[in-house]
Amino acid sequence: MSDETGPGTGGDLFSKFDDIIALREGLLASGQEDPFSLVMEKVLSPTRAICNGRETILLGTYNYMGMTFDPDVVDAGKQALEDFGTGTTGSRVLNGTYQGHKECEDALREFYDMDHAMVFSTGYLANLGIISTIAGKGDYIILDIDSHASIWDGCAMGNAEVVPFKHNDIEAMEKRLKRVPEGAGKLVILEGVYSMLGDLAPLKEMVAIAKKYGAMVLVDEAHSMGFIGENGRGVVEAEGVLDDVDFIIGTFSKSVGTVGGFCVSNHPKFEIMRLVCRPYVFTASLPPSVVATAATSIRKLQHAGNKRGHLWENSKRLHKGLTDLGFQLGTAECQSAIVAVIMPDLEKGAALWEALLKEGLYVNLARPPATPANMTLLRCSLCAEHSDEEVGTILGMFERAGKATGII
Template sequence: MSEGISQPDQPVEREGDGQDLFSKFDPLIQQRHDLLSAGLTDPFSLVMEKVLSPTRAICNGRDTILLGTYNYMGMTFDPDVIEAGKDALDNFGSGTTGSRVLNGTYQGHKECEDALREFYGMDHAMVFSTGYQANLGIISTIAGKGDYVVLDIDSHASIYDGCAMGNAEIVPFKHNDIEAMEKRLKRIPEGAGKLVVLEGVYSMLGDVAPLAEMVRIAKSHGAMVLVDEAHSMGFIGENGRGVCEAAGIMDQCDFIIGTFSKSVGTVGGFCVSNHPKFEIMRLVCRPYVFTASLPPSVVATAATSIRKLMHGGNKRAHLWENSKRLHGGLKDLGFKLGTEEPQSAIVAVIMPDLEQGAAMWEALLHEGLYVNLARPPATPANMTLLRCSLCAEHSEEEVGTILGMFERAGKAVGII
């Protein structure tokens, strides 16, 4: 058994106590027990003892290359970003202790929303405490009972949860299938409220949606469109505005959702929009109204990072080179990847099963490389993935080192 990992307790049956509400998790408890019994490190409990840079940390006492952090543009250690956070701590304290509609709107929150409006060229911007809450709040507020939400079946959990919270009718379609999406739209009753929810980049495989055609079809059927650009903001598009910008459809999207926990390098979520009635959302969106606002230091770092991303063309170009090199190198080594060609900063390596995936994950960690191990039900088609998230701060030399680590680990585990 790996040092520091305790075995999970086995489920205990108790007579007369009624149904154990944890019994639904028994298969997962058993699966985790089996993995740890085989002597593997728990891949979902890794501790970073010290973070050295956007691309390196001390994990298990070892200098480790980070290839699973979503820190796409490497902004977490930017000197201007850090200085802005320190200044806000000194001048505004550690937290707001209130909702945005009460005492929780500080000058920094307004400046952060100003930066978002400028970044996207939109009329309205609304900051949430997390990206999850941005989807939860916007979707549940605009699509309620009797409305229909047409969404890609591989949509993020926060999108599904937003639909459930609003009690809207969920109409899923096959992943990135334009024809299937149109068929679903045609079946919706005449006059019903319709919202099409899409993602720019899908986080598991790193593949890009055919947004131009999908948005055109959605609009032709009278639907509003929401696009989640969490994994494309900062990187894709001439100005880093995401797949909507690259596809030339920004003016056709009613809502663009994003997060600060990827390219922006901190935490929080947002929605930008040109809808003339959008500001009423501040009074009717429950996850916004009933949540404490982000600390001053967080919105200060976010605003500074967003403004710097406007001028991040060189970093975007380098990140594309990193993505192309890693994708091509892994393909040449014989690994099965989630996309035929690099489409984003995410490169997904498909594993034969969870057991071999966990063994490969641990072999890479022993090499000094951290990646994400993703498993069902979070993954499409019940796949087990090693998800690699590249950073603009990864050097050319580091990408070469990463490929060598994958080759040695893959051969040791028997995957290549």
């Protein structure tokens, strides 16, 4: 530990971050633009923004269905802002439930055809709240090791026994379930689409095994809602296990196009969660304009088959095009709207990220510890509003930047 001391402390509480501070300073010392501090000066559409004074194609926003500028969605938000003001200034269990919150939950129940829906202020809070509340001391959580940070934090907050297994390894999951003591509460946590590489979980097999051992199942569908499945209900729908899972967690900040989180369930006792789930009870509820946009967007996503089809076309074309150019991708086949390009190291990744930005293309630079197996990734996420022409332009940008940086 560092010998440096801060005012009134016995040591520097920031010393634990010295390695990451040095890494960041090393990147910036070479004149590299900070890839984690980009400012969008003006957003023009779901696929375009002004960054560093120039028009830039957005390929890293998770705006999968392009709902952020949908006229009906925007109008609903404006109307709610006029009718109900800017915020609730209270928790859902006190003064923070407006008519719009109930309508948003109605839209979710209808979308998933489930009995219960609970809206949280963010997707992170949805995982944090549901997991920490249903699995506590003495219970066991069996989860994929590549699970999102919000899932891990929910596990830690609930103080359950956490038993991870190798990513998407069905046998490893079953081995862990076999070892759980008889009579203990069991929760299996999976994701439909894993956000770093864009790969899918084998939910059909995994859910069947979880049920065989009497476990409840929670599936996070943040990156598949609205897009995957005949009605956009996610991988659970595509794999035919919608009725077998106990909880589906999702977010409004991806396909829905705003901010917020939710859980839907058919469990007969689910409504008690509104009184016992701390991240729901002890935080202010979403502003009326946000839930109005979310409800409108969710209802439109029910009938967005054409947009889903176009997004699949975009995703498959980009995946194939980058593979043909010689880039190494996170999946052999296109499985979702996330296309992850694997970089040799962080320096090369940052260089290609900057070269693409200068071309007029924004993608996400993802680095350890957020990424699996210490990989550095340039993560692309397609949007249903990307035109055929834009996808062609994107491939040209990748080719030029890839050659200029020596990646291909």
